[in-house]
Amino acid sequence: MSFYFAQLLTGLANASSLFLIASGLSIIFGVTRVVNFAHGSLYMLGAYLSYTLITTLDLGILGFWGSVVAAAAIVAVIGGAIEVLVLRRIYRSPELFQLVATFGVVLIVQDVALAIWGPADMLGPRAPGLSRAVRIFGEPIPQYDLALIVIGPLVLGLILLLFNRTRWGILVRAATEDRAMVGALGVNQRFLFTSAFMVGSFLAGLGGALQVPRESVSLLMDMSIIGEAFVVVVIGGMGSVTGAFAAAIIISVANAFGVLVFPQISMVLPFLVMAVVLVVRPYGLFGTAASAHGGATVPEAPLRPLSKVGIVVATALFAFLLAAPAQDDTFILVLLTDVLIAMLFAASLHFLMGIGGMVSFGHAAYFGLGAYAAAIAVRDLGLPMLPAMVFGPVMAALGALVFGWFCVRLSGVYLAMLTLAAAQILWGVTFQWQWLTGGDDGILGIWPARWASGNATFYYLALAICGGALVLIRQLAHSPFGFVLRGGRDSPVRAEAIGIDLRAHQWLGFTIAGAFAGVAGVVFVFSKGSVFPETLAIGHSIDGLIMVLLGGVQALAGPLVGAAAFVLIEDWVTRLEYWRFIFGAIILVIVLVAPDGIAGGLGRLWRLVRPARAAA
């Protein structure tokens, strides 16, 4: 019995730290409607700063707590700077832009931290005065955990006090409910947004700073916490601080007991809980429908068949790709194969989110599912390459069919979060299911059939498969089915009113997008010869989003341009030291300068310089 009580206390202590970071994320989302991926970076910075302050000042109890608060305050200032320099310029952009921009910030902070603090993990000192364990029912409980259990509710109380008793807090709550109305009432939104972002950053920094005595400070802290923080915010209802508190307790306590039954569950459990909550309560425990509204989007121009210029460009590009093996340069062929795979992956994601309006933060799941299914088919079922290449996408489509059934019930940010959860669950399973997937070691030695093993032959095979799939996707976009998806994105009410079962069509669209991602996955696995859990990870899903956004969401050619640019930039940049910083900066520049993507930006440039039309 006492053991379970100790386990409960551990869960509650974890809940406190999780709540601190999630509450900040929730406040920021509530006011600014930005899904802030950089929140984990602020948390990490809080930990690093507090580590430095504590160890250099070394002033006992007062010094420790002073350092923690000072670190959080510095993080608040950094957060304010990020808001003013980056986010303020893109509040009107689609939510995806904001996500990608904050991911650019993640990359930059990564390398800044690496430059300042170095790559080694750092173990901080225990908190002075709280360094021992006390016995409760005979079980040793760290004093510091007890302190955290007090701090969590204390901070919640302070936030609620701030929200209910101050003008600022009331404005924040009002903005969470109805941002347009608050603007119409003449409230200074700039100040409100910046200050809300700073308060959120302060909480993230505080959460990180308080972790120093509990875990070593490392460069992995940002991405390791962000997934779980998102889950907490979504379960609680986006914008609800009380919800975040409740959700943090549910997740942490469930985890504390879950690991007793099934030790590996901690990777998957939060996402499972989130999936269940979202299916039962689509806006989270304390959320309202208002919280789902994202930024306004500009209506897209009607789809046009390929123009003459487009046909010329496409033909020239295809001729170039056909002629490429003539160079007889293995490096170029491998790079071009990567480009083709990325193009198909990005186009399948664009089909889902650009055409269908269903934003997925976890599209890599189906890419990975296809790759793993093909690899397992070759290794365990002994399938030859071509049947395995069919088997992979079929399994990816099945996975998308299952997860899509849940996902299409939601929209906007909540849909995005559920797709993220689905991907995390699959990633966790891949990671844990050692005997089938090889876990962290992946599956190796999946090479093309002998007839296709030549560099040029495999390249042509990849070109045929990816090119064919891209043509099919384009065809689909112009088909009645594609139009139904676009119509459902424009106006679900209108779609239903003309007798369309929108959800069923979206479900099919989700499945088709998953299948195409699976096709990209099988080409990938045979070109690399191996597959690892990273293919399903958040990072790879975000790569896909970046490709789509680089190219521009509003054009069918966008993802192709974006994918090519992404692979080429990545290939060039990753050879440099501090490539994350450079890559993050490139992302930010593109988001800020060409919010309609490379294709859109070039289009605008073209309209500026093209010869004027003859007067009619």
Place this chain on the structure above:
Amino acid sequence: MNALTVTHLAKAFGGVKAVADVSFALRKGEFLALIGPNGAGKTTCFNMLSGHLKPDSGSVKLGDTELVGLSPRKIWRLGVGRTFQITETFVSMTVRENVQMALISHNRRTLSFATRATRLYREEAAALLARVDMASQAERPAAELAYGDLKRLELAIALAHAPTVLLMDEPTAGMAPSERLALMALVSSIVREEGVSVLFTEHDMDVVFTHADRILVLNRGTLIAEGSGPEIRANPLVQEVYLGGGSVFSAGHADA
């Protein structure tokens, strides 16, 4: 013969009876107006007829078919069209494509994957657009349309599946007075030619008394009057409901 028969329809939200025991019939080919002050329950009534809201009790029959319990989609397939108070169109498509979508859905071609959507039902769409005087704007993006034209486009969409009953929620809301009468003149000429039965809600009494064959007056969820224009004008109950609204019904329009 009735196109739509509504009996004992009721809906409460919490403790508030938004609609309490409403019964009426929409006759074939009739232009029937549902009026009443704000909050009388007009839109609630509409939403129950179109399947967007499930009534607590009562029945809605299209000919002999019970509509209560069916989804909006099923009701649409049975030939009941609906336009919205706030226009809903596909903004990333052209005017013609909007109408083509309705035709594609009506002909159950939404699961076609190989054809080009823009090549389907072009002539039918063009004819519908000509019917609502929008032929010249067929290739414009719907996002660019003026409000009055969006209403016309919605009308064309609503006619695409050749409905027998059309439910129009505030068809002229947000339009200039001159546009209103023009739009309703167009609506009434079309529906009379096609033999469609129309139920519409409307705030503009000019529109109501000029075009409606018959008028239903709803107040606090119950029908308080039913009859022709002159009958409704003379009804003391109705005058009372529209407090001081006596002028609305008599002064300027006695000669209407």
